[in-house]
Amino acid sequence: MKMAVFRSRAWLSRAFSSLSSNPLRVCVVGSGPAGFYTAEKMLKANEKAEVDVLDRLPTPFGLVRSGVAPDHPETKIVINQFSRVAKNDRCMFFGNVNLGASVSLKELRDLYHVVVLAYGAESxxxxxxxxxxxxxxxxxxxxxxxxxxxxxxxxxxxxxxxxxxxxxxxxxxxxxxxxxxxxxxxxxxxxxxxxxxxxxxxxxxxxxxxxxxxxxxxxxxxxxxxxxxxxxxxxxxxxxxxxxxxxxxxxxxxxxxxxxxxxxxxxxxxxxxxxxxxxxxxxxxxxxxxxxxxxxxxxxxxxxxxxxxxxxxxxxxxxxxxxxxxxxxxxxxxxxxxxxxxxxxxxKSVPVDGLPFDSHRGVVPNLRGRVLQATSGDHALLEGLYVCGWLKRGPTGIVATNLYCAEETVASIMEDLSQGPLASLSSLQKPGREGLLELLADRKVTVLPFSAWEKIDSEEKQRGGLKHKPRDKLSSWQELLKVGSE
Structure with missing residues (x-):
């Protein structure tokens, strides 16, 4: 297995070819509905935005893949929309990147102008x-x-x-x-x-x-x-x-x-x-x-x-x-x-180091997606840090609920860019994608881009066809990493 899928020349070429002279570097942690809706809205709202979507799994789509019942295929059609977002020239998917293990929240905040946490509830x-x-x-x-x-x-x-x-x-x-x-x-x-x-x-x-x-x-x-x-x-x-x-x-x-x-x-x-x-x-x-x-x-x-x-x-x-x-x-x-x-x-959502967390409600204290420094009383903001989805509002709603949730968070980001705390920060140069790739390479993290998911997707569909089903899922870490890295 290749230890650094991100070293692929084709992927690196795409990763850097579309960069503007001073792009707005945005990192979205979590590739479920909340994450992809946020990425989509951000790309539409700001033509200078470069959006990287991270997920700890080798596969994207979060609960659309692992939470929606197998006998509800119509609900999974939204994957087509999310795939178009991932293939946008200004968007990049980083699979198998674990917040807290592969990279810390502090490091992401240093690398990007904006960090949106949308990793849901995994407990x-x-x-x-x-x-x-x-x-x-x-x-x-x-x-x-x-x-x-x-x-x-x-x-x-x-x-x-x-x-x-x-x-x-x-x-x-x-x-x-x-x-x-x-x-x-x-x-x-x-x-x-x-x-x-x-x-x-x-x-x-x-x-x-x-x-x-x-x-x-x-x-x-x-x-x-x-x-x-x-x-x-x-x-x-x-x-x-x-x-x-x-x-x-x-x-x-x-x-x-x-x-x-x-x-x-x-x-x-x-x-x-x-x-x-x-x-x-x-x-x-x-x-x-x-x-x-x-x-x-x-x-x-x-x-x-x-x-x-x-x-x-x-x-x-x-x-x-x-x-x-x-x-x-x-x-x-x-x-x-x-x-x-x-x-x-x-x-229940799980906190990470450096993130305020309301353990009683199981959410990050926030004001329309803006992360607050404390769980009560203090409305001071953590500059450049936002939340969306279950981490923001709790584990409620359907897939489409995350669309409106993402719209609100992105609206807050755009307000902060024009007249709030991000107005001056966005003018600073940030390493963004290049810095993250370098950091992960130093740590020998196997990063699976969206093209790796397409290999997994193709393999699952091929295996499924032999059993007269839409796909036969690869369900072990070893299999997923092996097929994605080939």
Whole structure:
């Protein structure tokens, strides 16, 4: 393997041929939707801008590649738009460059006029419930990365054969994605870009029953109607919702009046409840919506040491607090036996050295994308440093939400260039791309440009064609680096 892909003459020629005499050097860390939308908006907003997009993975596109469900190909079409951005003469993709390991934030700020952090949320919230470290308990993020071929979770190997029941904590879109992958016929998944190791495990899966558990009621379910409709429409799937859980309070009625999405979700759940048969057929898979429960304890198996066997839940009721209905415990408990638990309770961003971070909210303190020096009270800015995406606003929204988020951050950058702290800074010469390439070469970092991704892309599509699927993903670091570096 070549240790420095960036030494390619063709790439170096392109890297430097378009440089103006004094370009605005912009570095975007993270190549998911937030990163690429930021790069696109920046290139359009400033004709002197040279934008470099860094990612710790050898592959671009972030959660579009590793987070979007394999049976949602239409959502991935945005990759075509991002590819056009990456091929822009004033843009360069740096794959396999890890902020904090390959290069520090301070070094990037020294090299570039503007640094935009858009690396998202690559960790998980913790419940803090006894038994949370038992085997068989995973975050939904890990499970999603596993079936999408993310190299960090290639070897997750969840045991799907030793239990027939899974519990999913949470009722948002990610929770529904995970439930759908567990319950969907594998013959349908086989024609998607699901990772081969995951498809093989799902084909041997013994799971026939999935419980989707939420702290609050059906009116407060966090999913969208589109996602809910899709899972309710799976063929030969038995749906169970307790009639008592569908009763609405006057406060629920008021909530639905002000939210068309909540109203539609509730209507779909009611329809699914009334149209179901009394009991499932012997060979049917089952999806149980369980409301008004919060996890109290993960119980260990008596037969499998260190492995989860059940979740103890405390029943909840809703009370209004600061204008919002919150779940409070009732002191009543019940158990759901299971051998697999997936926690879909939220992603969490990870801070890096030199970056202010609000650990409670899991975001970088910012003012319309401008990074603030402190988490509260102090509105002093860190000159030239910005955020976008989940790192800016928290892990919420859909792919397109990042478009508006990027527009706001780029608008702040342009304001600062014309009349703010960047007005004088932008006139200074910065090493930018050349300086970063030199630094990474000295550290013997294998940088994979966008042309390396195109090699990976071509290889995956070729392998996929042999299996009658759109692509067969390379899912190990070794494979990705080898193919990208050839």
């Amino acid at each position: 998980d919230r913790v419940l803090g419930v006894p038994g949370e470290d038992l085997k068989g308990i995973y975050s939904a993020r890990e499970f999603v990365w596993w079936y999408n071929g993310h190299p960090d979770c290639r070897n997750l190997a969840p045991d799907l054969e030793s239990t027939n029941t899974a519990v999913i904590l949470g009722q948002g879109n990610v929770a529904l994605d995970v439930a759908r992958i567990l319950l969907r016929p594998t013959a349908e998944l086989a024609t998607t870009d699901i990772a081969s190791h995951a498809l093989g495990a799902l084909e041997k899966s013994s799971i026939r029953k999935v419980h989707l558990v939420g702290r609050r009621g059906p009116v407060q379910a966090a999913c969208t109607a589109k996602e809910l409709r899709e899972i309710l429409g799976l063929k030969d799937l038995y749906i169970n919702i307790e009639d008592a859980d569908l009763r609405k309070s006057p406060v629920d009625e008021e909530e639905m009046k002000s939210s068309r999405i909540q109203r539609r979700v509730y209507e779909l759940l009611c329809k699914a409840s009334t149209s179901r048969p009394m009991s499932p057929d012997a060979d049917q898979r089952e999806l149980h919506f369980v409301f008004f429960r919060k996890p109290d304890k993960f119980q260990e198996s008596e037969k499998r040491n260190g492995h989860v066997a059940a979740v103890r839940f405390e029943k909840t009721t809703l009370k209004v607090d600061s204008g919002r209905q919150v779940a409070v415990g009732t002191g009543e408990y019940d158990d759901i036996e299971c051998g697999l638990v997936l926690k879909s309770i939220g992603y």
